[in-house]
Amino acid sequence: MAIQLRKNTVLSNDNKKTFKAIVVLNEMINSSHQFSSNAYGDDSVLQPLFADLVANGYIITSGSTYKVSAKGRGVFDTFMKRYTEYLKVYDVFSFVDLEKGEFAFDRYFDFDTDDAWFDYTNDERFDDLRIAVALFKKTDPAEIVFMSFVNENRFDTTVAGWQNSLMGEDAWAEIEEICNTAIKPDEVGEDAMVDMINQGSELMIRLMEDEQKQNNNNNNYGGGGTTTTTTIVEEETIEYYQPYYDPYYISPIWLVPLFIW
Template sequence: MAIQLRKNTLLSDDNKKTFKAIIVLNEMINGNHQFSSSAYGDDAVLQPLFQELVANGYIISSGSVYKVSSKGRGVFDTFMKRYSEYLKVYDVFSFVDLEKGEFAFSSYFDFDNDDDWFNFTDNERFDDLRIAVAMFKKADPAEIVFMSFINENRFDTSVSGWQNDLMADTAWGEIEDICNSAIKPEDVGEDAMVDMINQGSELMIKLMEEEQKQNNNNNNYGGGGTTTTTIVEEETIEYYEPYYDPYYISPIWLVPLFIW
């Protein structure tokens, strides 16, 4: 399917601040980096962002360093729930053969290693429908692309000078370009979108069930301890069952992450 460029997505300043703040909060919560409340070194470029985060109560200044507040942790937890859903709900639409109505992920467990999987999906017959599905469900397509960047470790905070990269416009321009050049719901048509989302949702559940089965088999080798794992994973599958409705989107996607 030919992809047409449409200049209809521009990230607002609030979008960019939100995405930058998520990266910084993740580094503060899950990383080893301590950010000084006195601007110096590579962290100096982040000071305007920290000032807004402090002003809005998402972080606090504790002594000479910044700490994440309970409000900030709440926002980050909400984002991580969205990110978990992204990996389950949207990734299945990464590689779709629209002509045949086939999903590459239907063959996911046929491959023994990542290289074979990547070779299989590196084929022009597959299109990426993640943005089309996000738009169909009224989710923010830019956030979906941002999550794909995170999954690809595009915001690597272990690299020297990552702060400058985060505050620059390069990544955000790329997100805009991807959104603007992606297949849209109107390119596919509503009936076809409903059909594709129905197929993708059914496949998502099957993949989760297969993953659960394989995990349980692996756990059985360990001599017990599988009951809790099974219960948790069955609850997870039940959580995603509303997605059988092609128009469904979890309420966690409908609240703004930050209020600037």
């Protein structure tokens, strides 16, 4: 399969709206924050976004309070499935030594502290190839960067004025910049991309198996009653990711739009 060149990522207004909506839906579903249609103060800047969400059936009004609709929860659940896959599938490619063919995550369980891990991965020999993998698999690189921002808590809704930051342009300009300056598949080459993704997928499965063993050992200390159930769930999870042994594979959950505006 020939690599298709993709030079520039430009977020459309709908792209930005989608990412903003995910942050707001998360706040509505997973916090005690109540958003009012009569909002004042910092929440008032979100009203245009709420108007679009209501118009498209993703949230409803209950009195003067906004509530997430079943349709909105479905969208958020789909995003969370993608986000889970991002953490499992793409994160392993965040620190790759292309010259030696080494992955930092190959030594992930060798470090006892986060600081030791961060010191190791801060080596300039490691390149972030998540965007290259996303483009190779024909997924949206901007969504991958957005998910990395979510994972880093870049949209911290406990900070005063987060609403203005969300509705501003800085985060979205940064996402575009990251996408446009990242290493691309054509810079790596198709054969090298295939080999690298194969190695990363094998490493991903092995890390999941190692994590499963650790969890099983921990559960054994807590008694045998829950061990069997936990093992079944984790084995099903590993089986779910096995199609990624195919470097061209992409899960169907990435092929549907989150929102239709």
